[in-house]
Amino acid sequence: MYKYARLKFTIIFLMSLLLSKTIYAQRQVASEITLNNKTAITPTPSCINESSVYKKKYSQQSFYIPKQGDPVITLKITLHIFKPIADSGRWQMDNNKINGTEALRSMLDSITNGHQERYAAKRRATYAKDFNSPHIRDSKIRFEITNVYFYPEPNLYTMYNDQALFEYIEKVDPKRIEEGMPLVFNGSNGPGHLSSYKGNAAIVTTIGNGDPIFARSHLLHEIGHAFGLGHTYVNTSGGGSDWQNFGGACGSDDYLSDVFPNNNPACQNEGQATFKPTNAPCMSCYESSPDTSNNVMGGQRYNLWMSPLQMGRRLRNMHLNSNAGRNLRQFAKDMESDHKNVWTISKNEDWDFDIQLYKDIVVKAGATLTIKCKVAMAIDGIIKLEPGAKLIVDGGEITSWCKSGNWQGVQTPAVKKKKPGDKSATAVYIKLLKGGTINKAKMQMPLN
Numbered sequence: 001m002y003k004y005a006r007l008k009f010t011i012i013f014l015m016s017l018l019l020s021k022t023i024y025a026q027r028q029v030a031s032e033i034t035l036n037n038k039t040a041i042t043p044t045p046s047c048i049n050e051s052s053v054y055k056k057k058y059s060q061q062s063f064y065i066p067k068q069g070d071p072v073i074t075l076k077i078t079l080h081i082f083k084p085i086a087d088s089g090r091w092q093m094d095n096n097k098i099n100g101t102e103a104l105r106s107m108l109d110s111i112t113n114g115h116q117e118r119y120a121a122k123r124r125a126t127y128a129k130d131f132n133s134p135h136i137r138d139s140k141i142r143f144e145i146t147n148v149y150f151y152p153e154p155n156l157y158t159m160y161n162d163q164a165l166f167e168y169i170e171k172v173d174p175k176r177i178e179e180g181m182p183l184v185f186n187g188s189n190g191p192g193h194l195s196s197y198k199g200n201a202a203i204v205t206t207i208g209n210g211d212p213i214f215a216r217s218h219l220l221h222e223i224g225h226a227f228g229l230g231h232t233y234v235n236t237s238g239g240g241s242d243w244q245n246f247g248g249a250c251g252s253d254d255y256l257s258d259v260f261p262n263n264n265p266a267c268q269n270e271g272q273a274t275f276k277p278t279n280a281p282c283m284s285c286y287e288s289s290p291d292t293s294n295n296v297m298g299g300q301r302y303n304l305w306m307s308p309l310q311m312g313r314r315l316r317n318m319h320l321n322s323n324a325g326r327n328l329r330q331f332a333k334d335m336e337s338d339h340k341n342v343w344t345i346s347k348n349e350d351w352d353f354d355i356q357l358y359k360d361i362v363v364k365a366g367a368t369l370t371i372k373c374k375v376a377m378a379i380d381g382i383i384k385l386e387p388g389a390k391l392i393v394d395g396g397e398i399t400s401w402c403k404s405g406n407w408q409g410v411q412t413p414a415v416k417k418k419k420p421g422d423k424s425a426t427a428v429y430i431k432l433l434k435g436g437t438i439n440k441a442k443m444q445m446p447l448n
């Protein structure tokens with residue numbers, strides 16, 4: 001029996017053009033592992049985002065619209081406050097009620113830990129009041145402040161130069177800049193805005209005490225930009241407008257059809273016909289007083305409405321490194337993979353994109369999942385292969401994105417022990433091609 005298995009192994013091995021490692025589910029023995037290792041070559045990932053499944057499914061914000069049972073993802077945010085030398089200025093390191101740590105905490109509390117950053121209000125608008133935008137309350141994303149750091153640096157307190165601020169923080173302690181998405185307060189009086197440092201999203205603003213409602217709306221809005229959301233009003237000073245789909249056509253992939261009513265009669269009322277051709281044929285309008293809504297990106301106070309597609313885009317950017325590579329997903333808090341609400345793969349899929357997951361994957365019978373780029377699983381995540389399903393790691397990598405724990409591994413169907421004389425072929429569940437690798441898994445798979 002062993003001899004036969006070995007022979008079969010060799011045949012499959014040759015068929016894979018000498019570039020592959022073929023592993024028998026739960027049958028491989030030490031000598032075969034050694035054999036495989038001899039053929040180990042450098043991985044050749046193919047992260048080209050061109051597969052049809054990427055274009056039609058995984059790149060679409062609509063795919064990520066949250067469902068009821070979905071896991072909640074936590075975005076870590078680290079607050080950095082620049083101050084004058086003396087403990088004066090917008091935020092102070094004492095307990096005074098006006099601008100001390102208590103006041104700061106209560107402001108931050110309104111947008112963290114599952115408060116108003118997570119739950120969306122219903123749409124309210126002064127125009128197209130019956131426009132049907134389905135209300136989803138739970139966006140499945142919450143924010144958490146990891147730490148608040150104070151820097152008594154008078155020059156940087158008044159400096160309008162993001163890079164100088166980030167470099168200073170990094171010099172003090174490089175870990176601080178990676179701890180959570182940097183949210184930097186100083187007193188330069190420059191406008192609050194989305195920034196970035198070394199390819200990662202960061203926010204710089206001069207927010208002070210005294211208007212907690214403005215502070216909340218402002219911070220939710222700026223963090224919205226970090227998630228790739230644009231304004232619902234026309235751009236006057238950067239930030240990008242979703243009404244213009246960042247320059248894309250109406251109806252193209254990221255268009256927010258659940259924010260902008262088509263053939264909006266308010267356009268005529270506002271006499272904004274000159275702007276219409278930009279997003280024809282939708283004939284939607286950007287929001288502009290008096291036609292405004294309570295959308296979180298609308299720039300008004302008390303804004304707490306997020307549409308399903310906006311929520312989908314936020315979640316997509318926790319999975320993919322999109323939004324011009326601002327890599328917000330790297331600030332996701334470590335979490336256990338959801339074993340209940342899984343991603344089900346029921347047809348052959350080629351994953352030629354880099355994705356960070358929060359749920360297990362189940363590959364259904366008859367389907368093959370081919371990993372050509374990078375898949376990063378959450379803690380204890382499982383890729384389960386049903387009988388007859390296959391996993392091919394073709395130059396790509398499956399690993400864990402969490403720093404505090406590894407993923408479980410690939411779960412393959414149990415292989416029955418063969419009776420003497422049984423010459424039926426042993427099922428092959430996992431193949432590693434072109435240096436494809438499986439890292440940081442707890443299970444030795446598919447070896448026992």
Ligand SMILES: [Zn+2]
Binds near residue numbers: 222
């Ligand atoms: Zn903005």
